[in-house]
Amino acid sequence: MTQPSVAPQLSPQFCFSTTALRDFLRISRSAIDDSITQNLNALITPAKRGFDPSSTARRVPQPVSREIDSESCQNFKDKVLFPSWQSRSQVLSYCALVATSPDPDDPEAAIREAELEKNRDRVVDERLDPYSARFFPQEPRTERLALLLRQEQGVENIVRTRTWEVVKERCGESVETWEQALATWRKDRPV
Template sequence: MSKPPSRPNLTLQFCFNQTALRDFLRASRGLIDDSIVQNLNALMTPSRKPWDPASTAERQIRPVERRPTDPQACQSFKDDILFRSWQTRSDILNYCARVALDPSDPDLALKEVESAMERERVVNERLDPYSGRFFPRETRTEILASVIRNERSVEGIIRSRTWALVNERCGDAGVGWEDALNKWRTDQEAHR
């Protein structure tokens, strides 16, 4: 069964290095969420019924019965692997979102100077119709905020898909992934 990648050091450099941030999130999703079927298959106990050669005499469209997954193994997988991985990714996205709110971004002053210079510029659109265009440069915190928004959207989609498969294999508890993760978080806090 896959183990989630180790948690990176949360630093400003890590957040502003989009490649490192996205690579970590991609690797974590790849090991846990993208391979959820294989991870859940690893939880299943081997067949207790010996193989019957007569079972190949007729074609079966779908399995007659699905082997049940051990409830204890499912809960252990959710608690030790799945939720820990999700929590690590949430912590990283929350930290980087706080970094993106930094009001002391050095690019912000440069952006304000460029905007002031653009307001003072005289534009004759009859001579050059494209001279009136101004595309202000995005600050690194604005870029980071955009990356975080996109990654949170991806997380929501992936977690919904993963949770649907977990519920299918481990038994539908009738609880959404957000509620299950929040319950796990409160249980973790209680055990500290």
């Protein structure tokens, strides 16, 4: 069975390292959500009854049931899918807190202040000088992180919705949305 994604050691440096943040999310999604069909197919054990030698006499295989037994599905959801989603949620929530907190360690803060002071008297008209954007100060890294997190949260919602549709179809799941299923899992989980 696939192993669930484990949240990395959370720190503001991890969040501001957008490469590390995106890599964690990308790898977690590819291991669990992007390959959900393969992960669910691995739960089916076609040789449970043993090998039937007459099965090789036919060229057309008999249709295989697409539904997986409920115990295997529940085990996969409880031990792999939901813990992976929980890890990604923790990372996104933590980094959202970092993005909304003051950033006294911003290495570009002094440079931005110097640029602002230097450019206070400059009149910028983009119609006359299309290169005038070079005079606009860079946005703080907390704003760049907040923008990245909004994008990644949107991707996360899309990925989870698609994954849950496959899980519903293959496992005969009755819960309509992934939000409801994850909330139930969190509630039933020992703290």
